[in-house]
Amino acid sequence: MERAWLCNRIFKSDRSQNKIISMKKAVILLSGGLDSATILAIAKNEGYECHCISFQYGQRHSIELEKSEELTRKYRCTHKVFDIPPIAGSALTNSNIDIQKTGVSIGIPATYVPARNTIFLSFALSYAESIGAHDIFIGVNAVDYSGYPDCRPEYIEAFQNMANLATKAGVEGKHTKIHTPLIDLTKAEIIKLGIANQVDYSLTSSCYDPDIFGNACGTCDSCRLRLKGFAEAGIKDPIEYQ
Amino acid sequence: MERAWLCNRIFKSDRSQNKIISMKKAVILLSGGLDSATILAIAKNEGYECHCISFQYGQRHSIELEKSEELTRKYRCTHKVFDIPPIAGSALTNSNIDIQKTGVSIGIPATYVPARNTIFLSFALSYAESIGAHDIFIGVNAVDYSGYPDCRPEYIEAFQNMANLATKAGVEGKHTKIHTPLIDLTKAEIIKLGIANQVDYSLTSSCYDPDIFGNACGTCDSCRLRLKGFAEAGIKDPIEYQ
Numbered sequence: 001m002e003r004a005w006l007c008n009r010i011f012k013s014d015r016s017q018n019k020i021i022s023m024k025k026a027v028i029l030l031s032g033g034l035d036s037a038t039i040l041a042i043a044k045n046e047g048y049e050c051h052c053i054s055f056q057y058g059q060r061h062s063i064e065l066e067k068s069e070e071l072t073r074k075y076r077c078t079h080k081v082f083d084i085p086p087i088a089g090s091a092l093t094n095s096n097i098d099i100q101k102t103g104v105s106i107g108i109p110a111t112y113v114p115a116r117n118t119i120f121l122s123f124a125l126s127y128a129e130s131i132g133a134h135d136i137f138i139g140v141n142a143v144d145y146s147g148y149p150d151c152r153p154e155y156i157e158a159f160q161n162m163a164n165l166a167t168k169a170g171v172e173g174k175h176t177k178i179h180t181p182l183i184d185l186t187k188a189e190i191i192k193l194g195i196a197n198q199v200d201y202s203l204t205s206s207c208y209d210p211d212i213f214g215n216a217c218g219t220c221d222s223c224r225l226r227l228k229g230f231a232e233a234g235i236k237d238p239i240e241y242q
Numbered sequence: 243m244e245r246a247w248l249c250n251r252i253f254k255s256d257r258s259q260n261k262i263i264s265m266k267k268a269v270i271l272l273s274g275g276l277d278s279a280t281i282l283a284i285a286k287n288e289g290y291e292c293h294c295i296s297f298q299y300g301q302r303h304s305i306e307l308e309k310s311e312e313l314t315r316k317y318r319c320t321h322k323v324f325d326i327p328p329i330a331g332s333a334l335t336n337s338n339i340d341i342q343k344t345g346v347s348i349g350i351p352a353t354y355v356p357a358r359n360t361i362f363l364s365f366a367l368s369y370a371e372s373i374g375a376h377d378i379f380i381g382v383n384a385v386d387y388s389g390y391p392d393c394r395p396e397y398i399e400a401f402q403n404m405a406n407l408a409t410k411a412g413v414e415g416k417h418t419k420i421h422t423p424l425i426d427l428t429k430a431e432i433i434k435l436g437i438a439n440q441v442d443y444s445l446t447s448s449c450y451d452p453d454i455f456g457n458a459c460g461t462c463d464s465c466r467l468r469l470k471g472f473a474e475a476g477i478k479d480p481i482e483y484q
Contacts, residue, residue, distance in 0.1 A: 037434045082327045085365075088372040115368035122364040123327075126357035130330040157409040161398035166360045171391045 009220050023049040023131035026179075027124045028077070030054050034137030034226055035182055037191055037204045041197035042077055043137045050077040053127055057113075059085025063214050067205045071193050074203060087113050103125050111221065117150035118159070119177070125163050128176060133180025134169065143186050161242055166191055189231025195235065202238035214216045215240045263328045265291040267375035268421075270319070272296050274309025276468055277381030277424055279446045280432055283315055284423050285379045290318040295369055297362055299355075300328025305456050316445060318411045324365050329355050342482035346376045353463065354449055360401070363420070367405050370418060376411065379421045385428050398422050414475035429471025437477065444480035 026048035030036045030138045054068040065081060072079035113133050117140065119240050124136045140151040147157060164170035182190050194201065207216035207225040218241040230237040270337035272278045285292050296310040299309040307323060314321035359382065366378045391397060401419045406412035424432050437444065448468040449458035458465050460483040472479040 075396070076364065084326055085324045087368055113368075113409055114410070115364055115405075117410055118404070119361070119368060121355055121362040122361040126329055126355075129356035149410060149413045150408045153406070158400070158404035158407050162360070162397065162404045163357075164396040165400050166355055166357055166392045168356070168391060175303060220323035 001191070014038075020191065022033065023047060024135060025049045025051060025128075026135040026137055027128045027132060027133050028052045029120055029124055029129075029136070029138045030068045030071060030079070031139075031208045032071065032204060033139070033143055033222075034063045034069075034187075034194070034201060034204050034229075035190060037071055037089075037199050037201065038194035038197065039137045039139040039181055040071060040077070041194060041199045043135075043179070044075055045197050048135065048137075050075065051127070051131060051133065052077045052079045054081045055123070056081055056083045057116075057119075059165055061209050061210055063205045063207070066214070067203060070203045073201065080127065084123075086118060087119065114146055115150070117148075117155075121159055121163075125167065125176060129167050129169050134176050135179060136176060137181070139182050139184045140180050141190065143184065148242060151183075153180070153183055156183070186232070187225055188232035191229050191233040191235055195233075200238075204238065208230065211242050213240075215242045217242055244438065265289060266377060267291045267293060267370075267373060268377040268379055269370045269373075269375050270294045270377070271362055271366055271380045272310045272313060272321070273304045274383075274446060275312065275381070275431060275464075276429075276436070276443060276446050277383055278440050279313055279443065280382040280396065280436035280439065281421070282313060282319070283377045283436060283441045285421070286317055287379075287439050288401075290377065290379075292317065292371060293369070294319045294321045294373065295366060296323050297360070297365070298323055298325045298362075305447045305449070305450055305452050308456070309445060309477045312445045317444065320422050322369065324366075328363065329358060340368075354390055357392070359390075359397075363401055363405075367409065367418060369412050371409050376418050377421060378415055378418060379423070382422050383424045383427065383429075383432065385426065393425075395422070395425055395439075399424070424473055428474070429467055432473035433471050433475040433477060437475075442480075447481065453484050455482075457484045459484055 007139055026043050026051050028040050028043055029055065030040060040050060040052065052068065052072050055132065056065060069079060121136065121138065126136065128136055140156065142152050156178050160176065161204040170176065185193065191198050204215060205214065206222045207224050208220040209217045216239060218227065227237060268285050269293050270285055272282060272294040273296065282292060282294065288339050294310065295313045296307055298307060298359060311422060363378065363380065368418045372374065383399065384394050398420050399465055402418065405418050405420070409418070412418065427435065447456065447458060448464045452465050460469065469479060478482040
């Protein structure tokens with residue numbers, strides 16, 4: 001029993017203090033974008049043993065997964081890709097719906113994917129319970145964001161409340177925390193925080209509609225928010241644009 | 243615009259009253275078991291246009307999906323099977339974990355699947371939003387049940403609260419209701435309610451460990467609860483046991 005418990009933890013020798021530190025596990029939702037790369041760096045710097053998860057959900061392009069893979073290699077994390085059925089009803093998963101390119105939308109845009117974060121967080125919750133993690137990091141942001149309802153603090157709070165009623169771990173008092181370190185920050189503040197955490201933003205992609213070489217369009221909502229963020233932060237965006 | 247709206251509804255001529263009735267859409271979580279067959283019959287009898295969904299999630303046997311298919315054929319519903327990645331950490335998805343057969347477990351049993359209902363309801367929520375449904379039926383039961391945390395009323399209430407913050411429909415005031423008509427009933431009461439709703443229980447399977455012919459074991463938690471329910475209802479269970 002004790003052996004199983006021991007096997008369920010990772011111990012790391014901290015030579016400078018000559019003592020054993022137990023690393024807490026965290027599940028990181030990674031999309032290969034600017035925000036999720038930043039939360040991965042934050043979680044690593046907070047000392048978590050990071051287990052990253054990404055989703056193949058019928059996106060129009062595969063760059064999210066390629067960038068996620070690069071980031072997890074750089075940060076030496078585990079990376080699990082959940083291949084889930086296409087989520088219907090969004091411009092991100094249906095090439096018949098146009099992606100808006102004339103400026104950041106007012107209201108909820110066509111790129112909204114029905115219940116996407118709920119599906120992603122549900123898999124994160126299940127995966128966390130199966131590996132004995134009680135911390136989940138997600139890079140949602142409710143300031144410079146695209147107007148998605150499932151990026152708001154009240155949504156995250158409601159998910160966390162539900163999560164702790166849903167699981168065996170929750171019933172046993174081992175509560176799961178949904179960490180949203182970016183939720184109150186502007187895009188410029190996120191970028192500055194990322195730079196302070198040594199994020200290499202050249203390994204990220206935010207574009208909804210990149211070309212076949214993976215170069216960002218520069219005109220979709222997500223590119224506009226990213227470019228505005230870098231401009232306001234006074235930092236050059238290191239990725240290539242078409 | 244109006245045409246699109248019209249196309250999104252189903253109209254049925256009610257000849258007896260010589261008027262047009264608009265049928266509301268409902269998403270039904272169907273596992274092919276006794277409980278979900280009962281909620282499908284209830285939803286049909288309440289006049290919903292039923293859209294059933296089932297999940298392939300790495301179960302040890304395929305009988306759930308076969309029975310679900312039979313039920314949807316009988317009730318002339320649409321049926322969508324979501325093929326999702328195996329959910330780890332349960333005797334139902336891992337043949338190395340034994341299924342308990344010595345009596346109904348105390349506490350949360352090995353057949354608990356981490357966050358299963360949260361994942362299922364998340365897909366139901368996404369699917370409902372994509373087809374314009376605001377009603378989801380799930381056959382959870384908190385009386386004669388296996389002790390799963392995600393079958394309790396407080397969990398369902400928390401999920402519904404989260405769901406209405408998660409979606410575009412929720413933000414626009416079109417609230418989603420999670421219907422749990424069986425939640426307060428004993429298994430015997432569920433069976434009586436099902437019989438009153440003309441459920442053909444020979445089309446259902448509840449067993450966690452059926453043989454290769456699909457015959458129920460009669461000794462797992464789920465079989466024991468089913469057999470006890472039929473006995474208490476004074477009705478013969480029409481399925482075959484090994």
